[in-house]
């Protein structure tokens with residue numbers, strides 16, 4: 001059974017549609033939707049997904065009379081770069097992909113972020129179809145239209161907001177994911193719980209058995225619930241002028257950690273630490289209770305995140321990268337803060353605020369003491 005969600009946003013001439021189901025990319029519905037675009041398809045994926053699902057999808061599309069060619073790049077955050085984008089653009093040009101092209105991005109957040117950005121600039125913008133294959137991609141990166149590449153100085157610094165026509169979240173792809181990747185997606189689900197849904201947070205807190213057993217119904221329902229949460233947030237603010245910033249909870253520090261670690265730490269791990277530290281800031285500023293801070297810390301720990309920072313990381317380095325965060329104003333970072341589990345502070349519609357530098361220093365030093373091994 002395929003569940004569909006239509007986004008109530010104009011992007012600008014269509015409303016993105018999301019389809020969630022088991023084996024959805026093998027369905028007639030999938031090929032029917034692709035045909036609606038009346039394009040030929042550049043199917044982009046990474047080197048790890050190509051042998052798992054990429055070549056098979058290219059063959060499936062060809063078998064159904066859909067013109068598709070597979071392009072790949074090496075897997076990993078390190079390759080979410082301007083250089084990779086340029087390499088793919090050169091290949092598309094060499095294969096004479098013109099204005100009648102649509103991009104299908106099949107993969108985790110690295111593939112969908114990078115390919116989405118490529119789609120937004122190729123021939124001044126061509127239609128985009130996303131097939132997220134990681135839990136993180138299904139519950140977060142594939143939804144909302146944010147696209148980007150990293151630079152050595154800052155995460156996701158160059159990119160666009162470009163909505164896909166269609167997103168196909170095929171739950172069957174989750175079965176080949178490692179526990180580490182499931183955990184990475186879980187970090188973003190915990191975030192959704194913390195910012196808007198106490199019931200989701202407490203469901204995660206109490207469902208370790210289903211989580212560890214990879215129960216398919218449980219994961220289907222999580223993908224559905226989290227997609228709905230993200231859809232509702234972005235419908236209120238499709239181009240990030242205010243409210244959508246709530247999705248950045250845990251990410252100001254999380255992104256600084258990723259950059260300081262030279263993108264060698266998984267995104268979900270960095271966000272897990274970021275959420276603990278930003279919850280601590282929320283508590284130290286008198287918003288979040290000590291009890292709720294402790295609950296958040298324990299729930300994150302209970303999913304066995306490694307919560308490890310490397311020896312080389314210093315407080316100064318993290319502060320330097322925090323100042324480069326995209327929400328920063330006058331070189332001062334702004335943080336999304338929690339009032340309680342499931343509620344973010346509005347700060348006059350900005351949904352983020354600057355933090356006193358002494359308090360920031362104090363919490364970063366606590367972070368290093370707690371997590372540097």
Ligand SMILES: NC(=O)c1ccc[n+]([C@@H]2O[C@H](COP(=O)([O-])OP(=O)(O)OC[C@H]3O[C@@H](n4cnc5c(N)ncnc54)[C@H](O)[C@@H]3O)[C@@H](O)[C@H]2O)c1
Nearest residue numbers: 048075108109110111133134136140141146173176177267
């Ligand atoms: N655009 C957004 O709104 C948004 C939101 C959150 C995160 N992100 C971005 O997402 C990225 C992280 O995404 P990710 O965690 O999916 O990482 P990823 O894309 O690097 O994928 C993780 C690894 O899993 C492999 N993989 C993917 N699907 C697989 C499958 N089904 N079976 C086996 N292996 C599989 C990949 O090849 C890769 O090696 C970061 O760059 C982050 O900035 C974007």
